[in-house]
Amino acid sequence: MKKWLAVFLVATLIMSMLAGCTSPATNEEGTGEPEESGDKVYRVAYVARAQADSFAAWLANAVKEEADKYDNIVVDIFDGQASDSTQNALIENAITSKYDAIIIQPNNGEAQRPYAEKAVAAGIITITTNARIDGIQGASSVDADPYEQAKVNAVVALEQIPQNANVVVLKGPPGNFHADARRDSWQKEFFDKRPDVKIVGEEIANWNKDEAMNYMETWVQANSKIDAIIAMNDNMAAGALEVIKDDSRFSEILAYGVDGTAEAVLLIEEGVMTSTSLQSAYALASALLDTSNKLLTGVETQIDIDIDCPLINKDNVTEYIEMHKRAGAIR
């Protein structure tokens, strides 16, 4: 029995290793290896923050798809499992394996900084993304600016949220760069300019829909008047809206998020959610591959760019519904 168990374990191990060599985490058709066109094929290691984080997974999938458009680039995806030590080890391994370029989506920028510097020192093209690690000599970066993402919503909210409004705020995990920068943006761009607005509830829902639901359920007990939901991502905004969807007291409520997820654009189309700003994994992926290509082929030596974060509201939502339909996220 033990022998069979051992055989089974070894077989599983080998199979998973083989699976890892081909195309992990993609099951769409047509994701074969790029054909070699005689020129040099560059190997790029993409170290993802965590494949278990839905935005990070979306980005990793988008990078993989985008890479298929380049005949001269092969991307291998590695899963940082939301752990600094795992991610640092993966970067070290990629240096040892002599990849031509390493793209790092840091779990915690400061923790990965010395390892990104090591990659640069080893002469490997290093790109940091979502969020960028600032100020590494010789490294490039592609990012979306979290302050700006929240700001595009805050600016329209200045006009939309009524005088003396009661609002609730849903925050991401403390210490997270995007969570903190988005909240800071709402403070400076909205709350500081609108002292009449009262925050009747503010909690950390860790980007999670179910946690946001629990908070909202309690808030609606304590407050018969809530005029707006200000959430640092779409998931939490959607959770809060789920709670009040059949409650006539809150039929006029405004709700703001960030990310432009499939769920959020559907809610905006229904008229339930007010606005969000797009953090497009496709745009990031396309910029990442374009940047990689330019750096690898020597067209440029250093690039730092930010992708746009357009506001999505009921006026332009159809465009983004189409985007998600093309990606298969909306039927």
Place this chain on the structure above:
Amino acid sequence: MKTSNMNKIWSDIKSKYSIFLVLAVLFIICSVVNENFLSVNNLSNISRQISVVTILAFGQTILIISGMLDLSSGSVLALAGVLSVSVYTMTESLLLAFLVAIIASVVCNIINGLMVTKYKTPPFIATLAMMTMARGAALLYTNGQNIYQIGDYVKFGQGSILGIPTPIVFMAIILLVTWYILKHTVLGRSVYAIGGNEEAANASGINVNKIKMKAFIINGIFVGIAGVIFMSRVNGGMPNGAIGFEFHALTAAVIGGTSFTGGIGTAIGTLAGAFIVGFLDNIMVLTRVNSYLQQIIRGAIIALAVIYDIWAKTKRTKRKLGNIEAKSK
């Protein structure tokens, strides 16, 4: 004479039902502190919010009493849930979706059971392994993405039966099932016997492995149902959902007086434990306690509740021993 009798009865109540006293005191404090606490809507909200974790906690209770535990329940919930949602979006059959969740979860728990009974893996390790595998499977199946547009699937967790929200109905049914199994079946008595002393149970002719396997299968059914309610409540198939729920469930069971040494615990105690946590979370949000401070208070109250419970029980045991000694003299 009469007062001493009353005292005795009171101290008996205090020791036997100590956790319910904690719950009652907390309930009164919460009602006084915030006027919004004591409303039908708020209490119904709390019950709905704790339902998923409490259902997991009933499964944990049976396992812990028999000297085991399940660290995989949060992950298995997510796997069962996303499979179920996915089957629903393909077939639009609520019944099929429900069955798929239960089958997936039971299969995972049979594997847990096999690892524990056949290969003698400690339950902590076996279910830890399953925790990672099931989460990985859920992420692999969905490619890490949430499933939206789930239509009528929301009826499981957002509907109501005779005016009572469905999650509460499910929680109540599972409470009754757990109570009945533990109190009125041979299986229940065997579970207590194994947890109390496995060798003695074995010697007395109980098929220990069979009982352990049954405990895992029952846990599997509960986790599957919890998965359906969770996904339906959040209106989506979320492979990252319910992370850490196994610990919330363990907390509820342990606060409710289930002993990690095995052999001790009740379904109603676990329910009380779940409500203690539920009341606490609710009142802290209502009174707008700082969110970092909330974590400290939550931890402290959990520790205090369990310390009080153990202290009250030890006193009862001492008194009983005292009585026996007095009688033998």
